[in-house]
Amino acid sequence: MADQGGTTAQPPRGRVAKRQAITTAARAVFGRDGYTRAGIEVIAAEAGVSTRTIYNHFDGKERLFAAVIEESSVQVAGALVRLIDDHLDPVAGAAGLEPALVALARAWAAVPRTEFAAHFAVVRQLQAEATHLPPALLEVWNDAGPRRTEAALARHLRALDGRGIVAVDDPVLAADHYLLLTLGALDARSDGGATPLGDAESARVITAGVRAFLGGYLPRPAP
Numbered sequence: 001m002a003d004q005g006g007t008t009a010q011p012p013r014g015r016v017a018k019r020q021a022i023t024t025a026a027r028a029v030f031g032r033d034g035y036t037r038a039g040i041e042v043i044a045a046e047a048g049v050s051t052r053t054i055y056n057h058f059d060g061k062e063r064l065f066a067a068v069i070e071e072s073s074v075q076v077a078g079a080l081v082r083l084i085d086d087h088l089d090p091v092a093g094a095a096g097l098e099p100a101l102v103a104l105a106r107a108w109a110a111v112p113r114t115e116f117a118a119h120f121a122v123v124r125q126l127q128a129e130a131t132h133l134p135p136a137l138l139e140v141w142n143d144a145g146p147r148r149t150e151a152a153l154a155r156h157l158r159a160l161d162g163r164g165i166v167a168v169d170d171p172v173l174a175a176d177h178y179l180l181l182t183l184g185a186l187d188a189r190s191d192g193g194a195t196p197l198g199d200a201e202s203a204r205v206i207t208a209g210v211r212a213f214l215g216g217y218l219p220r221p222a223p
Helices: 014-037 040-047 051-058 061-088 094-113 117-128 135-144 146-162 171-189 199-217
Strands: none
Touching: 014 040, 014 051, 014 061, 014 117, 040 051, 040 061, 051 061, 061 094, 061 117, 061 135, 061 146, 094 117, 094 171, 094 199, 117 135, 135 146, 146 171, 171 199
């Protein structure tokens, strides 16, 4: 594999390689078994290292989980921020907003089925166990992932408000409304992804959610 400078990228070696093997294995185990049930011994076996090696790198399961969820959350958030920018930067007026928001939600909904599937398996387990997890782990996840994407979406909504395309008093709350009405509706109708919807039904749900969102946030004509 060539890097951006045209040279051949070398696989990680030594300590870096072991750390990568541990986090990859841990992501798979946490996604399958959840945080509470996952055992360091199982992760070590899957990574092909000793439990002592894991403790040398991470000092225990909580630190390992935090590293795993932070690392992949940053990667996923970066991909989602690029999606947000790609879909909303070109919006020039109210007429282009609905199709842009529909396209964004459809692209966003597809992300868990890409190379980030292992990350979203961990997130589903995290959400299911949220009341039993150390609060610090939830903060690591929120800071590295959801809050970054929420902030990026809010920044675009604030810019659209400044141009008079939408009327948004609280951009962060508006971003939450958009996500709940589109991705949240898909999640609810698909039982959290357990029974995926077809493309036509997904498009129908997303379009209805976007129109509900715009019904609340398009500028009102002056009386």
